[in-house]
Amino acid sequence: xxxxxxxxxxxxxxxxxxxxxxxxxxxxxxxxxxxxxxxxxxxxxxxxxxxxxxxxxxxxxxxxxxxxxxxxxxxxxxxxxxxxxxxxxxxxxxxxxxxxxxxxxxxxxxxxxxxxxxxxxxx
Numbered sequence: 001x002x003x004x005x006x007x008x009x010x011x012x013x014x015x016x017x018x019x020x021x022x023x024x025x026x027x028x029x030x031x032x033x034x035x036x037x038x039x040x041x042x043x044x045x046x047x048x049x050x051x052x053x054x055x056x057x058x059x060x061x062x063x064x065x066x067x068x069x070x071x072x073x074x075x076x077x078x079x080x081x082x083x084x085x086x087x088x089x090x091x092x093x094x095x096x097x098x099x100x101x102x103x104x105x106x107x108x109x110x111x112x113x114x115x116x117x118x119x120x121x122x123x
Contacts, residue, residue: 001081003031003060008053008084011062016075017043024074025067030081031060036067039074051084 003009011030017039018024025038031052054060062081066073 001060001062002058003052003054004083005054005057008051009081010049010051010084011079011081012047012049013064013079014045014047014075014077015039015043016045016077017041018072018074020072022068026074026076027065027067028063029065030062037074043074045075045077047078 009030011028013028015026015037018041021041023038023040025036028035028037028048028050030050031054033050033052035048035050037048052060062079064076
């Protein structure tokens with residue numbers, strides 16, 4: 001998959017034991033980030049994640065390898081890669097929501113003031 005330099009990506013997935021009475025170790029690699037997960041046979045599907053920020057825009061791999069060598073490792077499910085929003089993006093979102101709240105408050109105040117003016121003019 002092609003990833004953009006400087007953007008943080010998170011690979012999330014679920015792993016479970018093989019349900020065959022053994023122990024499995026699964027190696028996961030995402031770009032230059034690696035991790036090993038040891039799973040007991042009865043372990044249920046459990047969420048895990050790896051984060052990676054590429055230094056160059058290019059194609060990167062996400063891989064899972066069973067260390068047992070028998071090609072009957074643990075179970076892998078719900079694999080997805082998402083870009084993590086940058087802090088500047090969150091700041092812009094919060095500022096936009098605050099501005100919308102301010103506009104709504106002004107409109108409500110203006111409507112209330114015109115309603116009160118109409119009441120006083122009738123008296």
